[in-house]
Amino acid sequence: MSEATDVVEYLIVGGGMTADAAVRGIRSEDPEGQIRLLSAEPHPPYDRPPLSKGLWKGEPEERVHRETGDLQVDLRLDTRAVSLETDPPAVVDDSGTRHEAQRILLATGARPRRLADSHEGVIYLRTLDDYRRLRAHLETAQRIAVVGGGFIGCEIAGSLAAASEAEVHLAFPEEMPLAGKIPPPFDRYLARTLEDMGVTIHSGVEVTGVEEDDRGHYRLQTGEEDPSPDPGDTQPDVAPVREKESRALGTLPSLPFDVVVAGLGVEPCVELARDAGLEVAGGIVVDHGLLTSAPHIWAAGDVARFPLSLTGRREILGHEEHANESGMLAGRAMAGASVRYDPLPYVYSGVGELTLEVVGLPSPEDEVEVEAGTGPLDPGCARYFRNGRTTGVLIWNRPGRAFKVKREWSSKDDNPGPGMDRLRELILQG
Numbered sequence: 562m563s564e565a566t567d568v569v570e571y572l573i574v575g576g577g578m579t580a581d582a583a584v585r586g587i588r589s590e591d592p593e594g595q596i597r598l599l600s601a602e603p604h605p606p607y608d609r610p611p612l613s614k615g616l617w618k619g620e621p622e623e624r625v626h627r628e629t630g631d632l633q634v635d636l637r638l639d640t641r642a643v644s645l646e647t648d649p650p651a652v653v654d655d656s657g658t659r660h661e662a663q664r665i666l667l668a669t670g671a672r673p674r675r676l677a678d679s680h681e682g683v684i685y686l687r688t689l690d691d692y693r694r695l696r697a698h699l700e701t702a703q704r705i706a707v708v709g710g711g712f713i714g715c716e717i718a719g720s721l722a723a724a725s726e727a728e729v730h731l732a733f734p735e736e737m738p739l740a741g742k743i744p745p746p747f748d749r750y751l752a753r754t755l756e757d758m759g760v761t762i763h764s765g766v767e768v769t770g771v772e773e774d775d776r777g778h779y780r781l782q783t784g785e786e787d788p789s790p791d792p793g794d795t796q797p798d799v800a801p802v803r804e805k806e807s808r809a810l811g812t813l814p815s816l817p818f819d820v821v822v823a824g825l826g827v828e829p830c831v832e833l834a835r836d837a838g839l840e841v842a843g844g845i846v847v848d849h850g851l852l853t854s855a856p857h858i859w860a861a862g863d864v865a866r867f868p869l870s871l872t873g874r875r876e877i878l879g880h881e882e883h884a885n886e887s888g889m890l891a892g893r894a895m896a897g898a899s900v901r902y903d904p905l906p907y908v909y910s911g912v913g914e915l916t917l918e919v920v921g922l923p924s925p926e927d928e929v930e931v932e933a934g935t936g937p938l939d940p941g942c943a944r945y946f947r948n949g950r951t952t953g954v955l956i957w958n959r960p961g962r963a964f965k966v967k968r969e970w971s972s973k974d975d976n977p978g979p980g981m982d983r984l985r986e987l988i989l990q991g
């Protein structure tokens with residue numbers, strides 16, 4: 562039997578950036594209402610992006626905290642919701658306590674995908690505790706493996722190479738980092754930036770698992786031999802692999818690593834919603850008001866699958882701005898406001914001195930036109946388009962310009978988006 566409690570006005574399940582934004586959304590409409598927040602983490606909500614970037618450049622850890630607790634919230638940390646009821650809305654937590662609520666927000670976010678044959682020593686960088694675990698190795702680690710060529714893998718490989726004396730190796734199955742997410746030559750420029758920072762890149766390598774040897778070192782299991790040393794295949798100034806070093810060091814599986822960090826993408830945490838019978842399709846399905854298929858239950862952030870006019874489909878995003886905006890609007894909606902969430906998506910990333918931002922939601926099938934400089938740090942841009950409509954814009958090393966693109970693109974209804982000439986003006990000139 563679960564222990565019963567009073568009916569709470571607002572119950573938020575999740576302790577991330579979306580949850581914090583939702584508290585602020587509720588407070589903007591309802592300064593007094595009773596809010597309870599259940600988070601599986603031991604820390605109050607904090608910003609995740611600095612875990613792979615700013616904190617390695619000396620940003621103090623206190624800066625990541627969001628001060629959610631200052632907003633009259635009953636914060637229940639280290640408390641995991643284990644089941645959801647829809648009528649009346651309620652959640653049971655892992656201590657057996659039942660939290661009945663007038664309105665519930667599911668902001669359970671996403672969890673890292675794991676290697677098929679994982680080892681408990683592998684660090685999947687998602688939480689502050691993961692960051693602290695990795696940081697604790699920094700003084701002593703001599704060789705670090707980063708697995709995965711997406712945003713997190715590239716960011717943390719660059720950060721570790723800059724912040725430590727360790728040899729940093731980055732392995733991924735594609736030809737280039739951020740493959741399919743940024744077009745040539747920017748993918749090669751990213752590879753070169755990482756190499757200039759001291760990262761050894763192993764492209765075309767699928768890591769399937771990690772083993773620990775009897776000396777406490779980790780070895781990567783790969784699907785095949787590290788194919789990097791093939792001089793005939795490479796273009797002179799854009800090679801993603803440091804071939805000579807790679808040869809000298811041996812193939813990846815033979816190298817002993819002190820630490821392995823994996824960034825293999827994420828999976829939304831939909832179990833509560835699915836088990837309660839809510840509509841789930843690769844994410845918790847919501848409408849433009851962020852309401853799920855159950856009355857009085859909303860979802861937002863990394864876990865929500867929402868309708869996006871730009872693509873004409875329901876989409877799932879894992880971006881900071883999405884967490885902040887969808888969380889804020891969901892909170893306001895819970896407090897009775899009429900809201901409509903239909904964003905122009907935006908994501909940013911950075912490796913060393915390099916910044917890259919994407920406005921819109923390009924897909925690998927879109928056509929693309931590119932304006933690039935001759936070196937990795939030269940500003941540039943790319944326009945993705947389909948049927949004459951812009952689907953996405955890459956802004957390369959021109960921080961501060963994304964807002965101009967967003968303002969212009971979202972200023973008119975049924976806006977086909979800026980063309981390449983206009984993008985050159987907005988991003989590269991001035």
Ligand SMILES: Cc1cc2nc3c(=O)[nH]c(=O)nc-3n(C[C@H](O)[C@H](O)[C@H](O)COP(=O)(O)OP(=O)(O)OC[C@H]3O[C@@H](n4cnc5c(N)ncnc54)[C@H](O)[C@@H]3O)c2cc1C
Nearest residue numbers: 575576577578579601609610642670671862863879880881
């Ligand atoms: C290292 C890192 C760097 C990033 N960098 C960038 C960046 O540069 N730019 C960018 O746009 N985005 C970035 N992101 C992505 C961005 O941080 C996420 O999109 C955002 O954090 C999602 O917020 P969320 O609150 O929806 O989900 P999450 O952050 O996943 O938070 C979900 C919370 O819910 C809790 N929870 C889950 N299930 C339960 C349960 N059953 N009961 C109670 N609590 C539960 C979890 O413990 C967690 O605290 C980065 C992410 C990481 C990890």
